[in-house]
Amino acid sequence: MQLIRRNRNTTPDLGGLERLQRELSDFFDWTTSAYPTPFRTFGLLEGAWSPALDLYEDKDSLRVVVELPGLKKDEFEATVHGDTLVIQGERKSESEQKKENFYRVERIYGQFHRAVTLPTPVDASKVKASYKDGVLEVILPKKEETKPKQIPVTIQSE
Template identity: 35%
Template sequence: MAIIRFTPFRSPFSDLSLLQNRLDSMFQDFEWSAEQNEALTTGNFVPPVDVYEDSQKVILKLEVPGIKQDDLDVRLEDQILTVKGDRKFEKEEKEENFHRIERRYGSFVRSFTVPQTVDTESVAADYNTGVLTITLNKKAEAKPKQVKIKVGSSSASEQAAKQVEAA
């Protein structure tokens, strides 16, 4: 059972005031740059991404069909990987000739926090058939190490016992 503190002269609005203060403190440090605000309001195309990891590397695969390689920007700064791009609407056909437009167009920005185990100096990006693959190699100290066990005729404790007997 929870213990509830009794406050005899509590205002009916004190709970609302407390909630307002908590929300204010939560969003106080949350600042957006103008570039991020623009991307959030204008971008309606968000490419799906697969992120997977093995013992050697972290790999991200973004589906960006119809986007030219020159229209993609991949940056890694302060452990934040940012991918920006722009899918442009082709104006070859007049819009009134279209019966339906379901593909999304516009700018996008995707950001990912990179783990400390990743070597930020060895990042590779490859673009093939509409899929952008970003490979982040792990640092050598982050890779798992396997210790080999030597199999011999006698163990170290047996050798020590033989040395004691000989003396």
């Protein structure tokens, strides 16, 4: 089962020790500060941008929702491979494009790849996707034969 697959993409500018120090320091700031910052492991353990993903199911379809803030249309794609939905792309680092002074870089850049094993077969030709307010929503209609059907039961009396 490959519900969560993460790729490797470390933050480029910090070595492991410096990163550990920063994370510890961030953690104490985080627990005591009136100005909390997001607490997350900056690539120390996983080293990846792994966008948050929800999967919902109703009787007709599956629905996958992925947070992908600030992407352009050509920076990501969603594909169905059999029973797997793959969402992948890349957010280009702005620091490479603009020579400006950064005080904080908490947004994560680079490649991402999520693969979701779909719990029921879907009709790949009818999949619809939309992107709004930084959220990708993919609707995958179930295949006809997997939808619940009411089976009339006749009781035969002997």
